[in-house]
Amino acid sequence: MLNIIWLLLILGGVLVAGLSGQVEVVTDAAMTSARLAVEFVLGYMGIITFWVGLMKVAEESGLVRSLAGLMRPVVGLLFPSLPRDHPAVGAILMNLSANLLGVGSAATPLGLKAMEELQKLNDDRETASDAMCTFLALNTSSVTLIPVSVIGIRAAAGSADPAEIVGTTIFATSCSTLVALSLDYLFRRLGQRRGGGSRCS
Amino acid sequence: MFLEVMAAVSRWAVPVVITLILAYGFWKGVRVYETFIEGAQEGFWIAVKIIPYMVAIFVALGIFRQSGAMDLMISALAPILGLAGIPPEVLPLAIIRPLSGGGALGVTSELIRTYGPDSFIGRLASTIQGSTETTFFILTFYFGSVGIRRSRHALAVGLLADVSGFLAAVLAVNAVFGGG
Known part of the structure; x- marks a missing residue:
């Protein structure tokens, strides 16, 4: 493409x-x-180097992990089908925290780990489970708090205020995440009514 | 009120995150300086790896724009997109964004460099880049890693989320910074 x-x-x-x-x-x-x-x-x-260095400190100090703890209730709500203490929940939480902080390099491996755990709960190996679809909806709609690379690009281009777009970005990304979650819910409902989507997890 | 909140978030986000990460790290006994350097080494190579993407996109867009082809496209699409307050210049970004993360970063950089970071197009491109995702890459990679072949509604949801992120960005940038 x-x-x-x-x-x-x-x-x-x-x-x-x-x-x-x-x-x-x-x-x-x-x-x-x-x-x-x-x-x-x-x-x-320079900016990307600075930011990745900073994120290393966030990872080492366990900040990503603490953020994950804060979000646990939300994840329970979004993934009602997952057993509370299943490793999949932990991996999802860590992936979302890394995304939120803009640690892209950490988010992907954690996301793959989450998929692996979700697959263990999936009873049709080749078809995405409900939980997987919700997880992918969150990841493809992007949940970012600080759009690090964009701020870097703007600074490099000589912007008077490189971070001025953080507010509009958080607004837009919240909209897209909300749409993604609502659509995911709707599609799941429709699938169930047709009797096709009741697969597992 | 809402706009003031957005502006305040923009001003405070970066300083707060920097302070929080370093102070929390120090409090937890992390050797902040050494750890920072270790991470920053990786960051340097991330930047190096972006170079080929940037060259590919800058060259393609450069040729497309300077040949006059961009102007043709703009004059053809401007009346339709204008109704929604969307500048046609950001169309390449909207098309490439779901396909390639590096490519989209290239388009955003090129737009920001050409029109200026603080122009309407610059701000809009920045917001779109931050609020949408490389949907095809994530789906292929995540589902591929565990051998899922039927992704059900995941692709539709991801793409519709990108479209709504794009429209929300147009809306927010128009509201906060005024039209282009």
Whole structure:
């Protein structure tokens, strides 16, 4: 999919430039953009380095784990089908906490761990369980408190206030998470009524 | 009131998180400086790994824009998108966002660099990037890791969540920073 979009952007550009008799623009755009991309990452590198370092401290101190403790009641509500002290609950909590803090590198392994635990409770090995769908709804709708990379990019581009978009981001991401959870609930209900979705977990 | 809260959250979020993490770490007996350095080493390599994505996207968008193809697309779509207060310039971001995390970061950076971080498009791209996810990647990776082949409604939910995140971002940025 991305293959096609990327190709279309470039071929579309070459075509339009060629038809309008200024095909040399393409050469210039390619060379300049490639150089700008690397310069941009160099500007952004300091911020991402700082943030990943900070997140290491959050992990080591057990802050991610404490945050997980705070969210336990919410998870009980969202995943009524999971046994209270099942390891899957712990893994889900840790994954959500890491996402919330913007520790993307930690969120993915924890998410995979959660899937593994959820699969143990799934009685159809090849079909997603209800709990898995809810878990994926949370992960694909993004629950971020601090959009770290965006703040970094804005700072690197010389923004007067790189963090000014945190408020709008939290609003938008809350909306998308709410929509995801509601839809997940609705789809599950519909599936049950048709008698097809009562699989497990 | 609501807008003031959003602005206050924006101002305080980063300083509070930095203080909280370091103070809590110190209190828990973590050697904060050494641990920070250890993590920061990883961060440096994360940035290096982003470079190829950035080059691929910057070049594609650069060619697309400077050739005049972007202007064609914009003049074709502007009347429709304009009704909803969506600038057509962010369309590539909306299309690439669910497909590739690195790619989307590239598009966002390119938009911010071209139009300025504090422009309407810059702010909107920032908000969209932060409030949507790489849905296809997460689904493929998470389901793939445990051998699930039928994902039921998960893809529809993920994509609709991205669409609503996108629309909510347009709404919020219009409300807080004023239209473009």
